[in-house]
Amino acid sequence: MADQHAISTPAHPSSFTQNPVQRFLIATEVDTRLLGMIGALAIIWVGFNIFSGGLFLTPRNLWNLSVQTASVAVMVTGMVLVIVTRNIDLSVGSILGVVGMVMGIMQTQILPVQLGLGLGHPLIWVLSLLVGLLVGVGIGGLQGAIIAYLRVPAFIVTLGGYLVWRGAAWWVTMGRTVAPMDPTFQLIGGGPAGSIGFTWSWLVAAAACCAIGLGLYLGRRQRRRFNFPQRPLWAELSLAILGCGATIGAVWVANAYPWPVRIAANYAEANGIPVPEGGLFISHGIAIPVLIALGVGLAMSFLSKRTRFGRYVYAMGGNPEAAELAGINTRWVTVKIFMLMGGLCAIAAAISSARLNAATNALGTLDELYVIAAAVIGGTSLAGGVGTIAGALLGAVVMQSLQSGMVLMGLDSPLQSIVVGAVLVFAVWLDTLYRRNKQ
Amino acid sequence: MLESSTPLVEMTDISIAFGGIKAVDHASISLRPGEVVGLLGHNGAGKSTLIKILSGAYKRDAGDIRINGEPAVINNPRDAKAYGIETIYQQLAVADNVDAAANLFLGREMVTPLGTLDDAAMESRAREVMGRLNPNFRRFKEPVKALSGGQRQSVAIARAILFNARILIMDEPTAALGPQETAQVGELIKQLKADGIGIFLISHDIHDVFDLADRVVVMKNGQVVGQARTKDVTKDEVLGMIIMGKVPPGAQPGPGAIVG
Numbered sequence: 001m002a003d004q005h006a007i008s009t010p011a012h013p014s015s016f017t018q019n020p021v022q023r024f025l026i027a028t029e030v031d032t033r034l035l036g037m038i039g040a041l042a043i044i045w046v047g048f049n050i051f052s053g054g055l056f057l058t059p060r061n062l063w064n065l066s067v068q069t070a071s072v073a074v075m076v077t078g079m080v081l082v083i084v085t086r087n088i089d090l091s092v093g094s095i096l097g098v099v100g101m102v103m104g105i106m107q108t109q110i111l112p113v114q115l116g117l118g119l120g121h122p123l124i125w126v127l128s129l130l131v132g133l134l135v136g137v138g139i140g141g142l143q144g145a146i147i148a149y150l151r152v153p154a155f156i157v158t159l160g161g162y163l164v165w166r167g168a169a170w171w172v173t174m175g176r177t178v179a180p181m182d183p184t185f186q187l188i189g190g191g192p193a194g195s196i197g198f199t200w201s202w203l204v205a206a207a208a209c210c211a212i213g214l215g216l217y218l219g220r221r222q223r224r225r226f227n228f229p230q231r232p233l234w235a236e237l238s239l240a241i242l243g244c245g246a247t248i249g250a251v252w253v254a255n256a257y258p259w260p261v262r263i264a265a266n267y268a269e270a271n272g273i274p275v276p277e278g279g280l281f282i283s284h285g286i287a288i289p290v291l292i293a294l295g296v297g298l299a300m301s302f303l304s305k306r307t308r309f310g311r312y313v314y315a316m317g318g319n320p321e322a323a324e325l326a327g328i329n330t331r332w333v334t335v336k337i338f339m340l341m342g343g344l345c346a347i348a349a350a351i352s353s354a355r356l357n358a359a360t361n362a363l364g365t366l367d368e369l370y371v372i373a374a375a376v377i378g379g380t381s382l383a384g385g386v387g388t389i390a391g392a393l394l395g396a397v398v399m400q401s402l403q404s405g406m407v408l409m410g411l412d413s414p415l416q417s418i419v420v421g422a423v424l425v426f427a428v429w430l431d432t433l434y435r436r437n438k439q
Numbered sequence: 440m441l442e443s444s445t446p447l448v449e450m451t452d453i454s455i456a457f458g459g460i461k462a463v464d465h466a467s468i469s470l471r472p473g474e475v476v477g478l479l480g481h482n483g484a485g486k487s488t489l490i491k492i493l494s495g496a497y498k499r500d501a502g503d504i505r506i507n508g509e510p511a512v513i514n515n516p517r518d519a520k521a522y523g524i525e526t527i528y529q530q531l532a533v534a535d536n537v538d539a540a541a542n543l544f545l546g547r548e549m550v551t552p553l554g555t556l557d558d559a560a561m562e563s564r565a566r567e568v569m570g571r572l573n574p575n576f577r578r579f580k581e582p583v584k585a586l587s588g589g590q591r592q593s594v595a596i597a598r599a600i601l602f603n604a605r606i607l608i609m610d611e612p613t614a615a616l617g618p619q620e621t622a623q624v625g626e627l628i629k630q631l632k633a634d635g636i637g638i639f640l641i642s643h644d645i646h647d648v649f650d651l652a653d654r655v656v657v658m659k660n661g662q663v664v665g666q667a668r669t670k671d672v673t674k675d676e677v678l679g680m681i682i683m684g685k686v687p688p689g690a691q692p693g694p695g696a697i698v699g
Contacts, residue, residue: 222559223559225559226559226560226562226563228559228562302555305556306555306556307554307555307556308548308550308556310556311537311541311545311548311556312546314534314536314537315534315536315537315541315542315545316534317536318534318535318536318537318582318584319532319533319534319535319536321532322532322533322534322545323534323545323546324516325494325496325516325526325528325532326516326532326534326545326546327515327516327517327520327546327547328545328546329517385534385535385536386536
């Protein structure tokens, strides 16, 4: 057998099926579950577009949708790892609240007044963000240590954290709202200024397309090195075309949404640009919070798939005892997961508070439930061991699409909650069916 | 001939208690290079507990462990691995949701110069080792959950030999296997023995180990009843040791032996 392998590269499994759809799916090696989710999302989008009278699939709404998703999207990438290791984190919304408060106080009082940097100093946003990250990671580390070393169940520790950190957020300013944020810090929240504009958006798209091509090429080279079956060339090409097409489409949509007329006019006046007939068209481009969320998603995907840490996370979720016996320091890995979760909450806090241009003690209320729901809709199993970052991000988009779609349709708030809750249960039921059939 | 060399493992007067129950009571056991020692006894006799102390899963209350004549400190499974002790557990300790290669390298992954996982290299090594052990194994890409009991066991054994274990502990290695796979494991044990690896075979079924072992040690109620070279005793005599604690003339009595 070994000799045969040495002589010729084995055939790819896709060459054994006749059905073209099946053949395409096997040849491209795409995750059919993820494909199903994209299909579901497409149905939701088209459905809302019809029922809202064509308001949903507009550049304006899709751009807003992307910005609204960013905060939950950042947190859900960490929640996947938490849930994969059979833990839960109910405190993310409260951590977001307290970290948002801390960052607000840093940039409105401590840095400019008490440390005398003065308002608008260029270091303020960096230092505030840094302190926020430290607080987030610290809170996560503390909770993780209690869970891992003192063996208190994660549900209890983070339920306690839910109350403690929400209370702390209130206590920091005795309930006062902190505003306004530092002008540079505000860019993290999006808006016309917090978007990267037409040219940069296309540059990002170009870089992403190059990365897709390079990734496919490197994967192919690696397989050749070890004589593994190769994907057929046409399958690689279709993957490249699909990936680049999606990227270009998304950037095209982001660039098709112009600045509001008044802001564009002010900008033109300030910069001495003549305003043409019918108003000035300045593209938003990709919003900075969306870029942050995408970057976090990529980094977390990389972490979960390509590093030892990620491998340990999944092994611990599959069989904690086996992981321990294999010599993995499971407790320390648990602490690291919660530290990561805390750090991601801090990033989400920056996005939320910058978008609101204020830190309030209600910031992030109910976020823990949206984050957990997004992870679960995205295919993360509460039984542990199963879940992907990409799926969870899609789950976050599905959740946000439902909400903003219902707003566009003019549905009442109570009805919105009822629908979201029902969809969550329905999605998990569908997933259970899918997994059962697969076995 | 084997008695002259330094023992690979020497566990002396080991005791451990859970609550008020003495699971292992002043048990001593040794293993030499290239030797297969069968550790026998009923369920609950303390054999798995004794061996889990060696593999670092439990911490002993009293007693000494020497590896190659040197006192050894074993507080957790990582320490044990550092001494070249690999364990194949009764309950098939594999992570169900990751593939065979990931399981083989769990805790000791191969990485690229950038520090990322080198999955292709690991899969290639896995194919090599599994090819030697179980040439029919093909399902490298699937989670271990999807494999049969025998295939999972071969993954567990491959994991041990992949890292050049010097001391191999097999806890009921064939309990989950069919006859053909059991024979395969038997062949493999002979192969490993020839390489100078010391093996502890733990079982409650004498037929599993008698033909493979050079020596048997019998435990009952946490104590060592006695030990014997398999060529000096018969299966029935060993059975008598397991069931009644009666030590035959060809065997060396231990603290748990019934006098008379």
